[in-house]
Amino acid sequence: MSTAPTSLASTALRQSLAARLREFMPRSSVLTEEEDLRPYECDGLSAYRRLPWIVALPETVEQVGRLLRLCSEQDIPVVARGAGTGLSGGALPLEDGVLLSLAKFNRILEVDPANRTATVQPGVRNLAISEAAAPYGLYYAPDPSSQLACSIGGNVAENAGGVHCLKYGLTVHNVTGIKFMTMDGELITLGGKALDIPGYDLLALMTGSEGMLGVMVEFTVKLLPKPERAQVMLAVFDEIETAGDAVAAIIASGFLPAGLEMMDNLAIRAAEAYAKAGYPVEAAAILLCELDGTSEEVSEGIAQIRTLLLKQGAAEVRVSRDEAERLRMWAGRKAAFPAVGRLSPDYYCMDGTIPRRHLAKVLRRISDLSKEYGLAVANVFHAGDGNLHPLILYNANKPGELEKTEELGGKILEFCIEVGGTVTGEHGVGVEKIGQMCLQFTRVELEQFHALKAAFDPRGLLNPGKAVPTLSRCAEFGRMHVHGGKLVHPELERF
Amino acid sequence: MSTAPTSLASTALRQSLAARLREFMPRSSVLTEEEDLRPYECDGLSAYRRLPWIVALPETVEQVGRLLRLCSEQDIPVVARGAGTGLSGGALPLEDGVLLSLAKFNRILEVDPANRTATVQPGVRNLAISEAAAPYGLYYAPDPSSQLACSIGGNVAENAGGVHCLKYGLTVHNVTGIKFMTMDGELITLGGKALDIPGYDLLALMTGSEGMLGVMVEFTVKLLPKPERAQVMLAVFDEIETAGDAVAAIIASGFLPAGLEMMDNLAIRAAEAYAKAGYPVEAAAILLCELDGTSEEVSEGIAQIRTLLLKQGAAEVRVSRDEAERLRMWAGRKAAFPAVGRLSPDYYCMDGTIPRRHLAKVLRRISDLSKEYGLAVANVFHAGDGNLHPLILYNANKPGELEKTEELGGKILEFCIEVGGTVTGEHGVGVEKIGQMCLQFTRVELEQFHALKAAFDPRGLLNPGKAVPTLSRCAEFGRMHVHGGKLVHPELERF
Numbered sequence: 001m002s003t004a005p006t007s008l009a010s011t012a013l014r015q016s017l018a019a020r021l022r023e024f025m026p027r028s029s030v031l032t033e034e035e036d037l038r039p040y041e042c043d044g045l046s047a048y049r050r051l052p053w054i055v056a057l058p059e060t061v062e063q064v065g066r067l068l069r070l071c072s073e074q075d076i077p078v079v080a081r082g083a084g085t086g087l088s089g090g091a092l093p094l095e096d097g098v099l100l101s102l103a104k105f106n107r108i109l110e111v112d113p114a115n116r117t118a119t120v121q122p123g124v125r126n127l128a129i130s131e132a133a134a135p136y137g138l139y140y141a142p143d144p145s146s147q148l149a150c151s152i153g154g155n156v157a158e159n160a161g162g163v164h165c166l167k168y169g170l171t172v173h174n175v176t177g178i179k180f181m182t183m184d185g186e187l188i189t190l191g192g193k194a195l196d197i198p199g200y201d202l203l204a205l206m207t208g209s210e211g212m213l214g215v216m217v218e219f220t221v222k223l224l225p226k227p228e229r230a231q232v233m234l235a236v237f238d239e240i241e242t243a244g245d246a247v248a249a250i251i252a253s254g255f256l257p258a259g260l261e262m263m264d265n266l267a268i269r270a271a272e273a274y275a276k277a278g279y280p281v282e283a284a285a286i287l288l289c290e291l292d293g294t295s296e297e298v299s300e301g302i303a304q305i306r307t308l309l310l311k312q313g314a315a316e317v318r319v320s321r322d323e324a325e326r327l328r329m330w331a332g333r334k335a336a337f338p339a340v341g342r343l344s345p346d347y348y349c350m351d352g353t354i355p356r357r358h359l360a361k362v363l364r365r366i367s368d369l370s371k372e373y374g375l376a377v378a379n380v381f382h383a384g385d386g387n388l389h390p391l392i393l394y395n396a397n398k399p400g401e402l403e404k405t406e407e408l409g410g411k412i413l414e415f416c417i418e419v420g421g422t423v424t425g426e427h428g429v430g431v432e433k434i435g436q437m438c439l440q441f442t443r444v445e446l447e448q449f450h451a452l453k454a455a456f457d458p459r460g461l462l463n464p465g466k467a468v469p470t471l472s473r474c475a476e477f478g479r480m481h482v483h484g485g486k487l488v489h490p491e492l493e494r495f
Numbered sequence: 496m497s498t499a500p501t502s503l504a505s506t507a508l509r510q511s512l513a514a515r516l517r518e519f520m521p522r523s524s525v526l527t528e529e530e531d532l533r534p535y536e537c538d539g540l541s542a543y544r545r546l547p548w549i550v551a552l553p554e555t556v557e558q559v560g561r562l563l564r565l566c567s568e569q570d571i572p573v574v575a576r577g578a579g580t581g582l583s584g585g586a587l588p589l590e591d592g593v594l595l596s597l598a599k600f601n602r603i604l605e606v607d608p609a610n611r612t613a614t615v616q617p618g619v620r621n622l623a624i625s626e627a628a629a630p631y632g633l634y635y636a637p638d639p640s641s642q643l644a645c646s647i648g649g650n651v652a653e654n655a656g657g658v659h660c661l662k663y664g665l666t667v668h669n670v671t672g673i674k675f676m677t678m679d680g681e682l683i684t685l686g687g688k689a690l691d692i693p694g695y696d697l698l699a700l701m702t703g704s705e706g707m708l709g710v711m712v713e714f715t716v717k718l719l720p721k722p723e724r725a726q727v728m729l730a731v732f733d734e735i736e737t738a739g740d741a742v743a744a745i746i747a748s749g750f751l752p753a754g755l756e757m758m759d760n761l762a763i764r765a766a767e768a769y770a771k772a773g774y775p776v777e778a779a780a781i782l783l784c785e786l787d788g789t790s791e792e793v794s795e796g797i798a799q800i801r802t803l804l805l806k807q808g809a810a811e812v813r814v815s816r817d818e819a820e821r822l823r824m825w826a827g828r829k830a831a832f833p834a835v836g837r838l839s840p841d842y843y844c845m846d847g848t849i850p851r852r853h854l855a856k857v858l859r860r861i862s863d864l865s866k867e868y869g870l871a872v873a874n875v876f877h878a879g880d881g882n883l884h885p886l887i888l889y890n891a892n893k894p895g896e897l898e899k900t901e902e903l904g905g906k907i908l909e910f911c912i913e914v915g916g917t918v919t920g921e922h923g924v925g926v927e928k929i930g931q932m933c934l935q936f937t938r939v940e941l942e943q944f945h946a947l948k949a950a951f952d953p954r955g956l957l958n959p960g961k962a963v964p965t966l967s968r969c970a971e972f973g974r975m976h977v978h979g980g981k982l983v984h985p986e987l988e989r990f
Contacts, residue, residue: 114747114852137749159696172696173668186939193850194881198919198928198935199963200708200947201654201667204699213695225749252609254632254720296791355688357609386689424693433693440693444681451950452695456943468694 010096014054017076017098021056024066029104031055040099043084043091044146048431052079052093059104061179061187061217068215069185071098077461078183080211082122082154085146087349088430090158090210090466097464100215102153108132109218115193116223117176122153122216126160129221138223141168144426145334152219159208161426163259163333166384167292168224170426172207177220180206180213183457192220205452210428211463213456227292230258231302232326235287235314236280240264240367240379243285244360246312247383250289251356255305259290260384264363266343267336267378267391274339277332280316287314287383288333290326336380337391344376344393348405351433352413354421356386365415366390373408375401387425388416414439429467437467438474446471505591509549512571512593516551519561524599526550535594538579538586539641543926547574547588554599556674556682556712563710564680566593572956573678575706577617577649580641582844583925585653585705585961592959595710597648603627604713610688611718612671617648617711621655624716633718636663639921640829647714654703656921658754658828661879662787663719665921667702672715675701675708678952687715700947705923706958708951722787725753726797727821730782730809731775735759735862735874738780739855741807742878745784746851750800754785755879759858761838762831762873762886769834772827775811782809782878783828785821831875832886839871839888843900846928847908849916851881860910861885868903870896882920883911909934924962932962933969941966 014032021030031037032054042049058064071078077097084091093099105121108128112118113136118129126147130139143162144150150160156178159171168174177191190203197203206213237243243262250260263271264285272279279286287309291301306317320326332339341347354362363379370377381389390412394405413423413436423429423436437446449468453460509527516525526532527549537544553559566573572592579586588594600616603623607613608631613624621642625634638657639645645655651673654666663669672686685698692698701708732738738757745755758766759780767774774781782804786796801812815821827834836842849857858874861883865872876884885907889900908918908931918924918931936944944963948955 112852114743115850116746169668172699173664182939182943188940188943189937192915194848194916197917198924198932199940199944201696201699201703202943202947204667204696208696225751248609251611256720294792294795296795297789300789300791353689355610357607420687421689422692425689429693437693442684444677445683445694448677448683448697448951449694452697452947455946455950 010053017070017074018054020070021067025056025058025063029057029059031057040081040084040093040101043081043086043089045087045089045430045432048089048092050093050095052099053095053097055099055101057101057104061181064100064181064215064217065185065187067098067100068181068183071461072183072185075459075461077464078215079463080153080157080215082151082157083125083149085150086154086158086430087351087427088158088424088432090428090430090463091154092431092466094464102151102217105153105217111136111223112193113138113223117193117220118223119177119218119220120152121218123151126150126152126155133223136223137226139226140174140221141224142171142174152221153216156207156216156219157209157211158428159426161382161385161387163261163382165426166260166382167256167258172204174222175203175207175219176222178203178206178216179218180216182214183461188214208428210430210467212453212467213462215462227258229295229298230290230292230326231298232288232290232320232329233302233306233309234279234318234329235289235309236283236316237285237287237313238283238315240285240363241360242313243287244363244383246287246309246314247359248357249308249312250305251384253308255301257289257305257384258292259288260382261288261333262286262379262381262383263333263336264379266376267340267380270339270343270378271332271336274342275332275335277328279332283315288329333380340378340380340391340393343378345395345397346393348392348394348409350388350390350392350409350412351425351427352388352416352421352423353425354386354388354416354419356384358419358421359383359386362388362415362419366412369408369411373404375405375408382425385425386421410436431466434467434469434473437469443471443474446474505548512565512569513549515565516562520551520553520558524552524554526552535576535579535588535596538576538581538584540582540584540925540927543584543587545588545590547594548590548592550594550596552596552599556676559595559676559710559712560680560682562593562595563676563678566956567678567680570954570956572959573710574958575648575652575710577646577652578620578644580645581649581653581925582846582922583653583919583927585923585925585958586649587926587961589959597646597712600648600712606631606718607688608633608718612688612715613718614672614713614715615647616713618646621645621647621650628718631718632721634721635669635716636719637666637669640832647716648711651702651711651714652704652706653923654921656877656880656882658756658877660921661755661877662751662753667699669717670698670702670714671717673698673701673711674713675711677709678954678956683709703923705925705962707948707962708957710957722753724790724793725785725787725821726793727783727785727815727824728797728801728804729774729813729824730784730804731778731811732780732782732808733778733810735780735858736855737808738782739858739878741782741804741809742854743852744803744807745800746879748803750796752784752800752879753787754783755877756783756828757781757874757876757878758828758831759874761871762835762875765834765838765873766827766831769837770827770830772823774827778810783824828875835873835875835886835888838873840890840892841888843887843889843904845883845885845887845904845907846920846922847883847911847916847918848920849881849883849911849914851879853914853916854878854881857883857910857914861907864903864906868899870900870903877920880920881916905931926961929962929964929968932964938966938969941969
């Protein structure tokens with residue numbers, strides 16, 4: 001996607017807006033020059049790019065309020081941006097709106113060990129919260145792969161997950177307070193340190209709302225005590241479906257691992273070549289299962305799950321003997337995406353979620369589709385959550401291969417919906433999956449979403465074009481997905 | 496509150512509505528006779544009573560849809576009702592609307608041990624879910640005191656808690672799917688068995704929405720493995736503030752008890768006289784602290800918390816030696832409300848939540864206020880959550896004592912807000928605490944609530960007059976709470 005040249009009228013409007021913004025923000029916090037705007041043209045989903053019209057970097061809540069009021073008065077749309085590590089294009093800028101970066105909101109306001117909470121600004125990095133809490137033996141649990149770089153504001157906006165969300169929940173389960181500004185520049189306080197709040201649950205509603213309802217300026221998050229010990233085991237399987245069934249068996253047995261990840265052969269080989277983690281390159285699949293807690297609890301759990309895995313058909317189960325070995329076992333998993341990236345000029349990372357007991361069935365279907373389309377698919381994912389990340393390998397320079405990839409990706413997500421799952425687990429909808437939302441939801445449900453959006457932002461100025469498709473867009477999308485004159489999903493007939 | 500006599504016009508309208516309803520529901524499922532209506536005149540908050548105009552008991556989703564469409568067309572308001580055990584008057588009927596009982600929606604549709612979920616209808620009793628899950632070693636965690644009688648629909652509508660929500664979360668943390676009908680009779684499906692859903696988090700929004708946004712007709716809830724072992728300890732304190740500080744110390748130490756309850760001397764004596772639980776009747780306060788998990792984990796935790804409690808100034812710590820003793824220790828706590836009820840002709844049960852580290856300060860303030868008003872207050876509550884239940888003892892037959900009690904209650908809730916807490920923990924707002932909502936939220940925040948309500952129910956037909964006060968009501972409430980010409984809370988000045 002390329003940038004349309006900025007018209008003269010638009011340039012004049014931009015200069016006048018910049019001048020107004022500079023009345024209450026330093027000159028250097030309002031960017032309009034192309035070389036300054038360039039770093040903001042995409043987030044982590046680099047396939048979608050657009051040069052922002054103007055970038056503002058306020059430092060105070062008051063500045064955010066004045067900026068929003070000004071934009072509201074002039075009908076100028078606003079896209080909020082955190083660290084820009086998102087994977088669904090949620091922070092893709094507009095060619096006629098303000099990109100509001102919260103990078104300067106980077107202070108940890110309080111760590112409160114007695115209430116086990118931290119109060120932080122949106123630009124604080126995920127890992128920085130745990131670092132600040134470490135002296136008290138506490139940490140912040142949600143751990144997206146990007147946790148070194150990503151900021152809590154984006155985590156809340158996308159309801160981020162991570163390897164440990166199986167046991168400790170998604171971001172929504174770890175936030176107890178939010179302050180946000182409405183598009184009119186009014187401050188709203190939701191929750192705080194107490195555990196329940198009366199009134200409608202706007203706190204959960206704001207979490208995962210992808211910047212569509214307000215601009216969040218402060219968070220109170222839960223801190224958890226660091227577990228005494230963590231240990232990981234690696235189970236080797238000769239068939240991927242046996243591994244899928246083993247995941248369901250572990251969950252059904254009552255254990256709650258801190259992490260439960262699966263990789264298939266293609267992913268294993270790529271990761272091993274890249275990270276030398278000691279993975280069995282002949283295996284059809286491996287499971288990584290981590291337990292944490294007290295020392296006794298971990299020992300007992302490891303012994304019992306080991307027995308269960310062998311009973312479920314694991315060819316071998318290795319248990320980490322020390323912290324170095326634990327980290328090495330994880331190193332392959334953590335490097336899997338870039339490692340797979342080396343196998344092929346391009347890859348497309350999917351993010352679907354399914355009820356866990358259907359893992360084996362969905363993996364089989366992905367394998368069949370991969371053969372049908374002649375495109376390799378590597379699977380590396382949060383098996384314990386049923387959160388799949390199929391990586392489709394392709395070459396964008398081969399004519400038609402991108403289209404074939406997108407079609408295959410669409411079929412995989414449609415199958416996720418068919419077994420009772422969803423089109424996204426932890427990456428959000430953004431611009432990337434807005435079409436699949438038409439499959440996920442009915443017309444009535446989307447209408448309800450739009451009514452809700454209007455209750456916060458009646459003129460649609462906050463992050464327009466993201467997360468929730470318009471009904472006309474779905475009608476368009478529906479037509480695109482007709483196969484042989486027959487619609488894939490009956491809901492589509494309603495559009 | 497008494498019932499206004501039904502006018503002739505209203506009676507005619509009622510008969511015509513009943514006839515329309517009987518076109519698709521059995522005659523016996525549409526009640527209009529006073530003796531049939533009487534059981535529905537209040538919920539668990541019996542101070543508020545009103546004879547319903549008409550009661551409908553549909554049995555199918557289709558019937559609910561037709562009923563709602565009919566009422567929507569005729570502008571007739573609707574109040575949904577579960578088992579009627581609520582404590583804030585949320586199901587108080589209207590004199591000009593339909594009371595929609597979901598009592599006939601009482602089927603457990605599925606228990607799915609592999610996904611650890613149960614799918615149930617709204618009229619299913621809370622405990623019945625755990626009973627159905629027991630053969631698989633699973634249970635449903637939220638356990639309000641009324642769990643024998645209350646139904647899951649009401650639990651979700653009020654976001655119910657319970658003794659174990661400290662460790663296992665409120666209802667909102669244990670529901671993964673909801674189907675509800677809009678006031679126009681359209682079915683909306685939220686979530687299911689997968690762990691995350693794209694789009695705005697309407698699932699959390701519906702939870703705790705007190706029947707204001709839609710009529711819920713089906714739920715998917717999480718099931719948890721039954722812990723191997725549970726053990727409780729009883730710590731005796733000579734000063735209530737020392738007990739309050741001990742609670743904060745346990746939480747700060749990193750332990751997560753399955754339950755952590757406090758009772759003060761008045762509550763201890765009442766409970767002991769009633770339930771013979773073996774409580775120390777001279778103690779200023781006791782803490783009941785339960786741990787669950789594997790056998791080793793529980794043993795280790797008990798030993799460490801025992802040491803901590805003694806260090807924090809506990810005069811004595813008793814540990815349950817077997818299941819019989821554990822149940823006996825809990826028996827006093829569970830009987831505390833009726834036991835306190837025997838001390839006085841009337842009592843008023845409050846429900847406020849505070850950040851846990853302020854427990855000692857708030858308890859001291861309650862004690863001071865109790866002396867100032869000359870009204871005894873017993874404290875029995877979920878200390879680990881910071882969820883207070885002060886019980887104010889009074890005699891409604893003494894002129895002016897009810898008013899004094901309400902004023903004292905209001906002061907306690909205002910102090911909860913002052914230390915960063917909220918006016919309700921787990922009982923909801925209903926009709927009871929609608930005035931305090933004016934203190935909890937600013938005008939902007941309440942306006943946001945009303946906009947949100949309008950996005951679901953633009954004509955305000957669902958449970959009108961509950962949960963969220965109108966701005967004019969707050970203006971009225973503000974005037975009522977002026978003391979010596981001075982407003983208690985600065986926010987009030989905005990009304």
